Amino acid sequence: MTQNLYHNKTLQWLFYLFAFGVIGAVPLISDDAFLLNQLAVYGVYGMLAVSISLCWGSGGILNMGQAIAFGLGAYCMAMTMQMQTQAEGTIPPFMLNNGLDALPWIWEPFRDTTTGIMLAVLVPTVFYLIFGGIMFTARVSGPFFAILTLATLSAFGTIFVDLQPYTNGVNGISPPGSLNLGETEIDPYSSGAYWFVFGLLVLCTVGAKLINQSRFGLVVRALKDDPERVRFLGYNVAIYETLVYTLSGLIAAIAGCSFAVLTQYVSPAQFDVGFSISIVIWAALGGRNSLIWAMFGAFTVQGAQSYVGDQFLNTWILILGFSFILVVRFLPGGFAGLVEAVLGRVARSDSQTDAASVDFSKAKEAAK
Amino acid sequence: MDISSIAFANSLILGLSIASIFFVAALGLTVIYGTAGVINMAHGEFIMLGAYTVYALQAFAGIPYFLCIPVAFVVVGAIGFAIEKSLIRYLYDRPLDTLLATWGVSLVLIQGTRLIFGSEPKYVEIPQFLSSNIEIGGLSLGVFRIFIIVMALLLAAGVWFVFYKTDFGIKIRAVTQNREIAASFGINSGQVYSFTFALGAGLAGVAGALFGALNIVLPTMGMGYVVEAFLTVVTGGGALLGSAIASLAIGELQSIFALVTNSTFAQFLIFVLIVVFLRFRPQGLISASGKRR
Amino acid sequence: MIGGFFRVENIEKSFGGNKVINGFCLDVAENTLQCLVGPNGAGKTTMIDLISGRQKPDAGKVYLNGDDITGQGEHEISRKGIGRKFQIPAVLKGLTVRENLEVAYSREVNPLRNMFVMKATGCAEKLDEISRQVRLTERLNVEAGLLSHGETQWLEIGMVLMQDPAILLLDEPVAGMTENEIGLTVDILNKLKRTHTIILVEHDMGFVRKIADVVTVLHMGALLAQGSIEDIEKDDRVRAVYLGTEDAH
Numbered sequence: 001m002t003q004n005l006y007h008n009k010t011l012q013w014l015f016y017l018f019a020f021g022v023i024g025a026v027p028l029i030s031d032d033a034f035l036l037n038q039l040a041v042y043g044v045y046g047m048l049a050v051s052i053s054l055c056w057g058s059g060g061i062l063n064m065g066q067a068i069a070f071g072l073g074a075y076c077m078a079m080t081m082q083m084q085t086q087a088e089g090t091i092p093p094f095m096l097n098n099g100l101d102a103l104p105w106i107w108e109p110f111r112d113t114t115t116g117i118m119l120a121v122l123v124p125t126v127f128y129l130i131f132g133g134i135m136f137t138a139r140v141s142g143p144f145f146a147i148l149t150l151a152t153l154s155a156f157g158t159i160f161v162d163l164q165p166y167t168n169g170v171n172g173i174s175p176p177g178s179l180n181l182g183e184t185e186i187d188p189y190s191s192g193a194y195w196f197v198f199g200l201l202v203l204c205t206v207g208a209k210l211i212n213q214s215r216f217g218l219v220v221r222a223l224k225d226d227p228e229r230v231r232f233l234g235y236n237v238a239i240y241e242t243l244v245y246t247l248s249g250l251i252a253a254i255a256g257c258s259f260a261v262l263t264q265y266v267s268p269a270q271f272d273v274g275f276s277i278s279i280v281i282w283a284a285l286g287g288r289n290s291l292i293w294a295m296f297g298a299f300t301v302q303g304a305q306s307y308v309g310d311q312f313l314n315t316w317i318l319i320l321g322f323s324f325i326l327v328v329r330f331l332p333g334g335f336a337g338l339v340e341a342v343l344g345r346v347a348r349s350d351s352q353t354d355a356a357s358v359d360f361s362k363a364k365e366a367a368k
Numbered sequence: 369m370d371i372s373s374i375a376f377a378n379s380l381i382l383g384l385s386i387a388s389i390f391f392v393a394a395l396g397l398t399v400i401y402g403t404a405g406v407i408n409m410a411h412g413e414f415i416m417l418g419a420y421t422v423y424a425l426q427a428f429a430g431i432p433y434f435l436c437i438p439v440a441f442v443v444v445g446a447i448g449f450a451i452e453k454s455l456i457r458y459l460y461d462r463p464l465d466t467l468l469a470t471w472g473v474s475l476v477l478i479q480g481t482r483l484i485f486g487s488e489p490k491y492v493e494i495p496q497f498l499s500s501n502i503e504i505g506g507l508s509l510g511v512f513r514i515f516i517i518v519m520a521l522l523l524a525a526g527v528w529f530v531f532y533k534t535d536f537g538i539k540i541r542a543v544t545q546n547r548e549i550a551a552s553f554g555i556n557s558g559q560v561y562s563f564t565f566a567l568g569a570g571l572a573g574v575a576g577a578l579f580g581a582l583n584i585v586l587p588t589m590g591m592g593y594v595v596e597a598f599l600t601v602v603t604g605g606g607a608l609l610g611s612a613i614a615s616l617a618i619g620e621l622q623s624i625f626a627l628v629t630n631s632t633f634a635q636f637l638i639f640v641l642i643v644v645f646l647r648f649r650p651q652g653l654i655s656a657s658g659k660r661r
Numbered sequence: 662m663i664g665g666f667f668r669v670e671n672i673e674k675s676f677g678g679n680k681v682i683n684g685f686c687l688d689v690a691e692n693t694l695q696c697l698v699g700p701n702g703a704g705k706t707t708m709i710d711l712i713s714g715r716q717k718p719d720a721g722k723v724y725l726n727g728d729d730i731t732g733q734g735e736h737e738i739s740r741k742g743i744g745r746k747f748q749i750p751a752v753l754k755g756l757t758v759r760e761n762l763e764v765a766y767s768r769e770v771n772p773l774r775n776m777f778v779m780k781a782t783g784c785a786e787k788l789d790e791i792s793r794q795v796r797l798t799e800r801l802n803v804e805a806g807l808l809s810h811g812e813t814q815w816l817e818i819g820m821v822l823m824q825d826p827a828i829l830l831l832d833e834p835v836a837g838m839t840e841n842e843i844g845l846t847v848d849i850l851n852k853l854k855r856t857h858t859i860i861l862v863e864h865d866m867g868f869v870r871k872i873a874d875v876v877t878v879l880h881m882g883a884l885l886a887q888g889s890i891e892d893i894e895k896d897d898r899v900r901a902v903y904l905g906t907e908d909a910h
Contacts, residue, residue: 062464136646143407143463147598148643154595155639162632215763217710218777222764231714233824234767236738273595277471284468310580314482321475329458333855 004347006340022200027191036272042058042196044259045302046295047204052283053294054208059244060224065149067155069124069249071191073256078122078266081175098165106166120257128249132242157271172267179261188262197258204251210292212273220244229366281324287336374506385513385570387619388520392578393593395523396610397572402606403544405566409470411597412590413477418444418576419585420481423490424522433494440573446567452562458552481587489515491582516578527608540564599642605652666691666858672711672721679706682881694854696869697862699879700902705862706748709830714738716832744826748833749811758797758816759804762788765820781815784826794849795819810837831861835868863883
């Protein structure tokens with residue numbers, strides 16, 4: 001039997017090489033600063049889709065609250081950037097407007113850039129570790145877990161609005177300057193920033209793929225099928241679930257940090273339920289079981305959204321909604337599933353022709 | 369009565385009002401989730417459709433408000449029936465996909481409504497006497513809010529009647545208990561699910577008819593209800609009584625927390641409490657079928 | 662070994678006031694095949710659930726090699742060396758046969774370490790050996806959900822073997838197999854019991870006769886009789902219980 005090319009590991013890596021080669025080469029072709037910035041933001045969305053593919057596609061854990069890690073990462077990063085621009089002894093202007101006269105303790109660690117960036121990655125990740133641990137040891141799963149992530153996301157959204165003196169409420173934080181790493185300034189409208197985000201995207205995707213191919217990934221795919229059975233094989237399912245959920249949170253946190261660097265703006269919109277679920281939509285359309293196709297899903301949907309223009313935006317979202325329904329109903333593997341099926345058919349017809357030719361040669365022998 | 373006890377009594381009354389809104393919003397969802405275990409993310413949009421139905425009836429046909437309410441039930445119920453027949457019934461054994469597909473439905477409904485009615489807010493007109501305020505010894509509440517409380521009780525009684533006093537209700541409960549055994553007694557579970565879904569959607573339509581008058585009518589108005597309604601249903605466990613208790617508890621607690629802190633923080637506290645509660649009691653207050661988690 | 666390699670003492674379990682297991686005791690010597698038989702509803706599968714950790718007993722103890730393993734989590738009991746095959750064959754349907762066997766090879770269960778392992782050492786050899794034993798060499802790249810019923814049973818037996826447990830709990834391993842397939846299972850089990858301890862739940866006395874070292878009869882959640890197959894077949898109480906159920910049919 002001829003192997004389905006879709007499952008060929010070497011070809012998969014070659015495809016990665018090709019795709020990322022093309023994506024990485026964009027700044028060599030174009031030096032349009034706004035375009036590069038926009039494409040880099042798509043890269044951030046790609047990371048989010050990859051993170052969903054890791055926990056939902058591989059582990060079957062539908063996390064509709066992925067914006068939790070994204071938002072927390074983005075806020076921490078924006079706080080770091082805000083503090084970089086504050087002169088010694090001053091506090092951000094919005095705090096003055098909200099009646100604070102000293103920097104709140106929660107902002108203190110962000111005075112130091114290194115600590116701030118570390119927190120931007122650690123805070124969401126540790127939160128996922130704790131939240132996931134608590135939920136998965138209670139064997140919360142399936143739609144129930146999805147609903148609880150949504151509830152938690154809503155809780156974050158409301159608290160960030162409510163803590164106006166510390167978060168500037170609905171207005172959010174817009175650091176006046178871009179991020180400085182030591183002596184280098186990361187100008188969000190530059191090929192440098194593009195490549196920076198691109199590097200993170202490659203790191204996350206390739207890292208997630210390696211994890212999927214490891215024995216850890218194998219166990220995770222097994223527990224998606226039947227967690228009960230996997231438990232009887234000796235694996236602590238709750239820990240595996242918690243870890244894959246945490247890893248996906250880590251990727252989303254990195255995406256959040258990059259988002260803050262690129263847009264220099266965060267607001268409670270980052271915790272929006274609709275936005276959080278659209279991450280799932282990207283992954284579903286592209287193909288939840290494939291990291292790179294989930295990423296393409298994000299590029300396509302978000303790209304199309306900004307290019308159809310305001311005039312057709314409503315129609316576009318209508319189309320998006322319909323295609324999402326159709327994909328869920330008829331093509332649960334998304335576009336990747338389609339590619340897999342087509343390549344599978346090619347492989348099968350190949351082996352049939354092989355078989356036919358064997359029969360033919362046998363017949364010839366018999367005729368002799 | 370001193371001021372703080374008046375404030376407290378007021379917030380209890382407001383809590384009752386919030387509870388009745390939660391309950392009305394969650395009622396249709398309770399019926400659908402409790403019976404079929406379907407998580408219908410388009411529930412908020414069914415509510416929105418109910419509000420638009422009333423608006424359209426009033427604006428284009430001049431039909432009085434009270435008559436619009438049953439029509440909203442029928443119209444949205446029919447839409448729900450169509451969606452169940454064309455989409456949901458293929459997904460009963462894929463709960464996660466049901467959740468996603470219904471989210472897709474909600475996107476389509478929002479955009480469809482926006483294309484037809486535009487994004488500007490619409491208003492539902494209610495009879496004069498409903499828009500006044502009642503004040504008794506420092507306690508005050510809008511008549512319309514009292515009307516919603518009454519409607520919540522009526523709807524609860526109606527659903528109870530359907531579930532426990534009619535032939536259809538026996539079938540619903542049989543299918544909820546055990547689909548296979550119900551089928552072996554000749555109950556067409558597919559049909560039961562379709563009508564249950566329609567009933568749930570219809571109830572959402574009624575909710576929309578009420579909320580449309582309480583607030584402005586917008587294509588996105590349903591989004592605000594869906595997460596809360598879900599939490600109410602899941603906390604209640606999918607049973608009618610569970611949802612009633614859950615919405616009462618959530619409404620009152622939210623109102624009391626708001627008195628002590630502020631309404632946004634109160635909402636945050638409620639979310640956290642519910643998540644903690646469900647962590648330790650995933651089956652909710654009163655479990656509808658006992659086997660779901 | 663005196664005191665038994667695997668011991669179950671006075672296990673009790675009720676479901677909603679119904680006592681399903683009523684002071685059951687069991688003593689299994691190392692490297693023997695012990696069959697657990699009994700009429701429907703005797704509590705055989707419940708007993709397997711209680712041993713493997715799927716259910717927690719209300720009272721009583723389970724010892725493996727002198728270790729008290731009562732009430733531990735499924736994965737912990739599995740780590741201690743008790744492998745289980747389910748009555749309704751439970752394989753991972755979305756994974757290939759090869760992947761099913763690879764997952765079952767669970768020497769290393771630490772998730773952090775497993776992130777850095779692409780191929781477990783010794784897995785390939787073991788997989789080779791086991792897949793030949795359960796006759797699935799030709800089917801390794803097939804999705805487990807596409808296997809025939811008999812093949813699925815084989816695969817799950819193979820998965821338990823990949824675990825290489827000290828004790829195998831097999832719940833009706835030949836249900837739905839053809840005569841031919843049953844014959845092969847008998848061969849495998851007779852070979853296996855030289856090096857493994859096996860507790861096997863079964864209805865079919867013909868099959869039990871071919872493999873059992875010791876037969877334990879369970880009735881109404883308690884031990885009714887125990888001994889060699891010849892002793893059991895002569896036992897009047899056992900006959901009464903079985904004929905009693907025959908009458909009911």
